[in-house]
Amino acid sequence: MKALETSSVWRERVEAWARSGLTCKEYAAKIGVNPHTLAGWRWKLRRRTAATASTKTRAPAADLVDVTEQVAAALAKEVGVIEVELGGALVRVRGEVDAEMLVRLLSAIGGRR
Structure with a gap:
């Protein structure tokens, strides 16, 4: 058998x-x-x-991303970081921010409470 x-x-x-x-x-x-x-x-x-x-x-494993010189260079040029905690969520935005997009994002998170 x-x-x-x-x-x-x-x-x-x-x-x-x-x-x-x-x-x-x-x-x-x-x-x-x-x-x-x-x-x-x-x-x-x-x-x-x-x-x-x-x-x-089990949750699927997270995809891994190689950090290249281009990505590292882009991160080095960042002008700042904005962190907002809203409704138990932490939103971290790096670099230049489109104000309208940030407002939409925060509204969406705030509406989940």
């Missing part, structure tokens, strides 16, 4: 055991397998399910 086939066979056995209402020892005797092996497969399958679920709910 291949590993994938073995896993699917044991998954079916473990699911049938859960539906049966029998103890591990009783169900293992009924189907002719070692109760320790049956319990071990239940543990292994639960771990796989939990690991799969946790990777699905």
Whole structure:
């Protein structure tokens, strides 16, 4: 039997055991397998399910950006930094600021309260 086939066979056995209402020892005797092996497969399958679920709910990793000489030079020429805390959000704007855009941004954040 291949590993994938073995896993699917044991998954079916473990699911049938859960539906049966029998103890591990009783169900293992009924189907002719070692109760320790049956319990071990239940543990292994639960771990796989939990690991799969946790990777699905995890936030995607942030993209990394290389800092190039151009970006570093642009940051070095910045004229200042504006920081505004509004509604629990911190807005940090660097460099030249378009006043209209800043007003729209702050209005949007302020409206979320």
